[in-house]
Amino acid sequence: MRTWNEDQLALREGMERWCRDLTATAPTDHPHPDTAGDAFPWDLWKRVRESGMLGLPFDPARGGAGLDLPTTMFLLEALGQGCRDGGLSFSVATTICSTGVPVQHFGTDAQQDRYLRRLCAGELIGAHAISEPDTGSDALSMRTRAVRDGDHFVLNGSKSFVTNGPVADVVVVYARTRPEGGPLGITAFLVDTDTPGFSTGQPLKKMGLTSSPMSELYFDDLRVPADRVLGGVGRGYLLLEHVMKWEILCSFIINIGEMQHRFDRCLEHARTRVQFGKPIGSYQAISHKLVDMRIRLETARRWLYDTADRLAAGQDVTEDVAISKLLTSEANVASGLAAIQIFGGNGYMSEYGLDRELANAVAGTIYSGTTEIQYNRISSVLGL
Numbered sequence: 001m002r003t004w005n006e007d008q009l010a011l012r013e014g015m016e017r018w019c020r021d022l023t024a025t026a027p028t029d030h031p032h033p034d035t036a037g038d039a040f041p042w043d044l045w046k047r048v049r050e051s052g053m054l055g056l057p058f059d060p061a062r063g064g065a066g067l068d069l070p071t072t073m074f075l076l077e078a079l080g081q082g083c084r085d086g087g088l089s090f091s092v093a094t095t096i097c098s099t100g101v102p103v104q105h106f107g108t109d110a111q112q113d114r115y116l117r118r119l120c121a122g123e124l125i126g127a128h129a130i131s132e133p134d135t136g137s138d139a140l141s142m143r144t145r146a147v148r149d150g151d152h153f154v155l156n157g158s159k160s161f162v163t164n165g166p167v168a169d170v171v172v173v174y175a176r177t178r179p180e181g182g183p184l185g186i187t188a189f190l191v192d193t194d195t196p197g198f199s200t201g202q203p204l205k206k207m208g209l210t211s212s213p214m215s216e217l218y219f220d221d222l223r224v225p226a227d228r229v230l231g232g233v234g235r236g237y238l239l240l241e242h243v244m245k246w247e248i249l250c251s252f253i254i255n256i257g258e259m260q261h262r263f264d265r266c267l268e269h270a271r272t273r274v275q276f277g278k279p280i281g282s283y284q285a286i287s288h289k290l291v292d293m294r295i296r297l298e299t300a301r302r303w304l305y306d307t308a309d310r311l312a313a314g315q316d317v318t319e320d321v322a323i324s325k326l327l328t329s330e331a332n333v334a335s336g337l338a339a340i341q342i343f344g345g346n347g348y349m350s351e352y353g354l355d356r357e358l359a360n361a362v363a364g365t366i367y368s369g370t371t372e373i374q375y376n377r378i379s380s381v382l383g384l
Contacts, residue, residue, distance in 0.1 A: 002302075002305055004074060008071050008074055011067075011071070011074075011075055012074055012075060012078050015051075015053070015075045015078040015079060015082070016078050016081075016082055018047075018051050018053075018082075019078065019079065019081070019082025019083050020082060022044070022047060022082070022083060023082065023083070023084065039210070039211060039213070040091070040166070040167050040211060040212075040213050041085065041087075041088055041211050044085065044088050045088070045091075045122065045125075048088070048092060048122060049121060049122030049123075052065065052120075053075065053076075053079065053092065054092065054095060054096060054100070054119065054120055054121070054122045055100075055119075055120030055121070056071075056072040056075060056076075056096070057069060057072040057096070057100075057101070057104075058100055058104050058116060058119075058120050059104060059112075059116070062104075062112055062113070062116040062117045062120065063116070063117040063120035063121055064104075064116070064120050068312060069246070069249065069308045069311060069312050070305060070308045070309060070312065072096075072250065073249060073250060073253040073304065073305065073308055074253075076089075076092075076093065076250055076253050076254050076257070077253045077254065077256050077257040077260075077301075078257060079092065079254055079257060080253070080254035080255060080256060080257025080258040080260075080261070081257030081258065081260050081261045082257070082261075084353065085211055086208070086209055086211075086212075086258065086356070086357070086360040087208075087209040087210055087211030087212035087360075088211055088212070089254045089258075090163065090209050090212040090251065090254070091125070091163070091164055091211075091212040093247070093250045093251045093254055094126065094127060094128075094163045094164050094212070094247075094251075095119060095122075095124075095125055095126040095127075095164065096246075096250060097243060097246045097247040097250050097251070098126055098127055098128035098163075098164075098172060098243065098247065099115070099119055099124075099126025099127065099128065099170060099171075099172055100116065100119045100120070100126060101242075101243055101246045102128075102172055102188065102230055102231065102239055102242070102243050103115050103116050103119070103190070103230070104116060105242060106188075106230055106231035106232075106235075106239050106242075107190075107230060107231075108227070110227065111190060111227075111228070111230065115170060115190065119170075123169075124169040124170050125164055125167050125168050125169050125170075126164065126168060126169070126170055126171070126172070127162050127163060127164035127165055127168035127170075127171045127172070128162075128171060128172040128173075128174070128243070129159035129162050129165075129171050129172070129173045129174065129217050130142070130159065130174050130240065131159060131160050131161050131162075132144065132157070132158065132159055132160055133158065133160045133216075137369060137370060137373050139174070139186075139237070139240065140182065140183060140186070140237070142157075142174065142175070142176055142186070143157055143176070144156070144157025144158065144159065144173070144174070144175040144176065144219065145157055145175060145176055145177075145179075146175035146176065146177050146187060146189065146224070147177075148177075148226070149223070151225060151226050152223045152224060152225055152226060153175075153177070153187075153189065153223070153224045153226060153229070154221055154222065154223055154224075155173065155175055155189065155191075155197070155219040155221075155222040155223075155224060156219055156220065156221060156222070157175065157218075157219050158216060158217065158218045158219065159173070159216065159217045160216050161204070161214055161216075161367075162214060162215055162216065162217050163212055163213075163214050163367075164212065164213065164214075165200055165201075165203075165213065165214055165215035165216070165217055166200055166203045166213040166214075166215045167213055168193055169192065169193055169194075170190060170191065170192055170193065171190075171191050171193060171217065172188050172189070172190060172191075172230060172243075173188070173189045173191045173217075173219070174186055174187070174188050174189075174236050174240060175187060175189060175219075175236075177233055177234065178234065181234065183237040183238075184234045184235075184237070185234065186234070186236035186237045186240070187229060187232075187233050187234060187235070187236040188229070188230040188231055188235075188236040188239050188240070189224050189228055189229060189230060190224075190228040190230050191219075191222070191224055191228065195222055195223070195224070196222070196223070197219060197220045197221050197222030197223065198217070198218070198219060198222050199217070199218045199220070200215050200216075200217055200218075201215045201216035201217070201218065202215065203215050204216075206363075207359045207362070207363075208356065208358075208359030208360040208361075208362060208363050209359075209360050209363055210356075244321075244368060244369070245311055245317060245321050247368055248321050248324065248325045248368050248369075249304055249307060249308050249311070249321070249324070251364075251367075251368065252300075252304060252324065252325060252328040252329065252364065253301075253304050253305075255328055255329070255332050255361070255364060256297065256300060256301050256304065256328065258332070258357065258360075258361075259293075259296075259297050259300075259331065259332055259335050260297060262293075262335055262336070262339050262354075262357060263290070263293050263294060263297055263335065265339070266289075266290060266293065266338070266339050266342045266343070267281075267290060269342060269343060270286050270287070270290060270342060280342075286342055289338045289341065289342055290338075290342070292334070292338065293334075293335050293338055293339075296327075296331035296334060296335060297331065297335070299327060299331070300324070300327045300328040300331045300332075303320070303323060303324040303327055303328070304324045304328065306320070307320040307321055307324045318377065318381060319377070319378055319381040322369075322374040322377040322378050322381075323374075323378060325368060325369065325374050326371055326374040326375065326378070328364070329361075329364035329365045329371060330365065330371060332361040332364055333358070333361045333362060333364070333365060335361070336354065336357050336358035336361045337358065339354050339357070339358075340354050340355075340358065
């Protein structure tokens with residue numbers, strides 16, 4: 001069992017208190033904007049900005065809290081456990097990991113001065129643009145091009161499934177600068193969304209994470225100053241590999257918090273729901289579901305934190321990240337299905353919110369590399 005120090009526990013209590021206050025003022029315990037298209041909760045984002053959580057792992061000199069990766073995850077787990085708007089939590093993780101992390105780790109002083117403080121304050125919403133309509137998870141096959149033209153690069157192409165796309169102020173765009181360059185032919189650019197030649201598609205209607213808007217992005221002779229290259233020309237794929245480790249660890253520790261909340265609800269229901277004269281938890285069919293939920297939860301939690309420790313120590317975590325992502329995403333889906341069964345007919349009613357939690361969980365088997373991609377990565381490490 002992991003031990004946290006007094007300062008970490010105090011920070012965690014502060015996050016839990018913030019979540020309780022948020023829940024107390026929400027219109028329902030399960031906020032679920034299900035209007036046509038995804039609706040970003042600007043009122044809740046204002047509360048997120050006030051909390052300071054967007055700056056957790058960043059340099060205090062630029063408005064961050066200076067926390068290490070495991071401590072940041074500890075607080076994001078509390079966000080997942082206490083905040084019932086999974087889309088809001090997902091947008092928080094996206095801004096931190098897709099934009100803030102690469103700017104801090106790879107950005108120049110000028111880039112950090114321009115973006116990092118405002119990202120920490122929530123004045124800017126961040127996103128990153130990787131996937132394309134015809135390439136999906138095959139990032140090396142991206143077709144978006146960036147051609148040098150004096151002191152600028154000219155970008156042409158499009159990106160799909162961009163989380164925060166409709167509301168982002170700055171996007172880390174990955175584009176190919178050498179057609180034949182393989183991994184070394186990809187470069188990352190910091191692109192302000194008000195740049196001429198940048199346009200956003202309509203928000204995409206999704207089955208889950210509905211308050212975290214997603215869209216396609218289009219670049220039509222978009223001119224980006226050369227000083228907005230992030231990490232150096234040709235280093236985009238190396239940058240992406242680092243960012244994806246953070247994205248998986250931070251996004252899926254939020255899922256751990258959500259799974260903990262779901263397990264606690266199910267356990268209480270099993271203890272208090274009486275059928276045929278006994279609490280349903282006394283029946284093996286129910287108790288074993290709860291045991292499976294607990295085992296999956298604790299196994300995934302340990303993998304995520306152990307992987308974070310190894311990453312912070314500078315170790316190779318390629319396999320660890322893949323296993324952590326695969327375990328957590330599949331455990332989250334299994335947990336959602338089990339919860340619906342434990343609640344029975346009520347579990348199938350939208351009033352209880354379990355349908356939305358399950359829909360959110362399914363997304364985790366797709367974003368940040370599908371389950372199948374993770375199996376392939378693990379197989380590759382095994383030399384298969």
